[in-house]
Amino acid sequence: MTLLLFAMAVLLLGAVGVLLLGGLRRNGVSFVAAASVVVAAVLGLIPAIQVLAGGETLQLRCPWPVPFGEFFIQLDPLSAWFLLPVLLLSALCAIYGVGYLHSQAGKRPLGPLWFFYCLLVLGMTLVLLARNAVLFLSAWELMAVSSFFLVTFEHERESVRSAGWIYLVATHLGTGFLLVFFILMGRETGSMDFTVWAEKGIHTPELAGILFLLAVVGFGTKAGFMPFHVWLPEAHPAAPSHVSALMSGAMIKLGIYGLMRSLTFLGAPSIWWGWLLLCIGLASGVLGIIFALAQHDLKRLLAYSSVENIGLITAGLGLGLLGVSYNQPLIAILGFGGALLHVLNHSLFKGLLFLAAGSVAHATGTRDTNRLGGLLKKMPWTGVLFLIGAVAICGLPPLNGFISELVLAGASLKAVIATPMEMAMAGLLALVGIGLIGGLAAVTFAKAFGTVFLGEPRQPLDSTPHEVGIAMKAPMLLLAAGCVGIAFGAAWLPDWIVPIASRLGGLEPEKISAMVQTPALVLAIVSICGLALVILFVVIALVRRGLLSGRTVGAADTWGCGYARPTARIQYTASSFVQPVTTLFRWLLGAHRQLQRPEGFFPTKASLTTETPDLTHEELYRPGFLKMNWGIAKLRWMQQGHVQLYVLYIAVTLIVLLAWKFR
């Protein structure tokens, strides 16, 4: 615990130090901040790994002079599991940020950015450790507000300000639901202590159901469940890339953490909880990936793909709950375990992809996939690293994304052959979802990688692209190594995950350990298959080299099917690549098309632009908020601008409240 406290103190010191330095030495600011985040991460990861490896739960209680508040922090395996990606990604993104912001150093003050970065890391750590509702909500707000300031770093741009605004509104609407959730919990149990909540549980199913719904909406807004995801595709592209990587890789996972933690408070789950989470998860997954593939902006694409991955995690959670409800412990373990594993995996490859996308934007000055092309030659490292992230996120063997999708598919397949028909239906639904999401993810990332890194540049760029520096390369390399490492070390994962998963499902660990031997063996076999795949590839490569040695290997132009003067503009673009899919789903996507047809005998001008705005934003939130505005406008006569009048309002309110109290 001491180490964790030290870690938090270092973060706080870093934040304050950066503020003090901010005006003085501009490039030094980044170093100080990154150093403090890295030190804090190392200090924090040690106890987290100890707890995961079977060490005892750490805790600390101090009085805190806030009504109902207590500084009560605890590190149990569930918190430690989420602390891993949070701290790891915070440190790596901080290092990346040093290189990323280097060019900005002279232009704008970096102090505030790093101040809020340190606070965001501190907030996320505290959210995971807090065991008192007031402390938790304070940390939650710290996280939300500091990330808002990070999103609006480039606040001189109109789009960034509006994205920040959407984020701020969305996150506070979510917090509103959480406030009600915590107050109801507190009233029911007479305490604000998480450990008390977990012991007592909620015993009336109706109340538990309402609390569950509140938690799903409140935490789901942060995690990005459809249709509460609306802030994600706005905020992620607006933020600086290392911040988007941290937000997408770590921060939205805290929504999942909150949901998992609340499940431990609510007692035995009703059957409809599992179904609800499964449906939300699959809907978020499929819709998320369909919207992702329609995007032209690389970072917006990645943001939608986060919605998809959160969907997969939630579907696993739903399968786990159904497993608990239908008394199928192995399905419960596989569902929860797959969800937990995907949390870690997604933070690794999504962090990697956002950082690589940031490098592309940094080097070329654009994120528009329709303009880019051929970057693999100019940026070989970034290209390979993006490819590793892309293969991992599509759930293709042998990387880590495949491992967690295999566990999730294992849960659904176990459900498919289970006796209760409802369970089998749920399993089939999940399997179809996983298959479809996997296929569409392959479309999305073949497009993303293929059009950005392969072929020729589709349009001339403002600057000549160059490979990024070591400070930006090293964090990406480490994340890619993590993706590979988890894939080949999969056999050891059950030791860490199964205890957490069995606690989530309220199952006895002794019974479970015999049950999970087969899944653990499967993971080992799959790792070996992955290794065999690599060996096969190497053997084939050697054979090819042997065959080609001593023969003529020529170079020519790409075969244009008889056309002699091909140009880069003839290439398939990102939009044309996904056109068949977007046409199939056009009733859903509602893409805006502006087409100017070529006219006359010698047409000179023709153009086509497409844009896919968010469906829920356009159809649900915008009209909703407009209506609300209209309603509120009716009350505008109360706003006269006279201070006396406002004092009168306050006095009247107080009197009414008093009268109500003593009625």
Added chain:
Amino acid sequence: MNALSFIPLLLALVVSPLLPGIINRTKAVFAGRRGQPLLQTYFDLWKLLHKGAVYSRTTTWLFRAGPMLGLAAVLMAVTLVPLGNFPALIAFPADFFLFACLLGLMRFFTVLAALDTGSSFEGMGASREVFFSALAEPALLVALATLARQAQSLSLSTIFSRVSGGHWLQAGPVLVLVLIALVVVLLAENSRIPVDDPNTHLELTMIHEVMVLDHGGPDFAFILYGAALKLWVLAALVVGMVVPDTGTLWLNLILSVSGMFAVAVIVGVVESVMARLRLLIVPQLLVGAGALAAMAFLLGLNK
């Protein structure tokens, strides 16, 4: 794993290039031609392996790695698929998910290699390939999941040893629907009519063939061999469902191999009697196959 499980692997490695030959011979017979030799694919492979190579200046290392990774992935997939009643070399619960993902990996790198050329034709093929297979993958998974529920097992080898003659009598309609879905997936994944026409002359209308336009020499040999192996493994799924266990080793072997040839003949017949569907209709076919498989699942739910 036992000595018998090397039989499907060895057969696949040696005999798979024969399948395209059988398809072409069937088509020739239908058209009243003599047709190319049955062993034509072997000759092509031999010729290509002895050639040099020419690479487009646009391409990178990825273009060269694509065919190799594709072949490695499909070779790995071969070890997971049983043949008739012979178990696969590697069998474990949920092995068919790995199988489906390995085919996905092969496709992903074929597509990336195609995009690496910067040719609009290859981009077109790549775009269609990922689109159709995104719809075919759920159909394949649902079909196999239905079989898994029928056989109460999650490993391909056990599933196919349990789905036998008696099963066909009990749950005939379920298995027929699954079989239709699997055949549609087989045709789509191997770029055969009615989804794709391997013999067309117009690059605009191709899917798979246009993606590999720029490959030549040993790389193209890897692609051809990989395609033959892919046809073999998907045909093995169909054969595994149908071929009964006779109890005699040699009879089983003969039945399985002739089953594979029969699938090739059926593919040839399909290619001879129908035209390629319009590209806009292909998604309906694939979703239809998925729907059939889902219907089969529902029919066989009270297992």
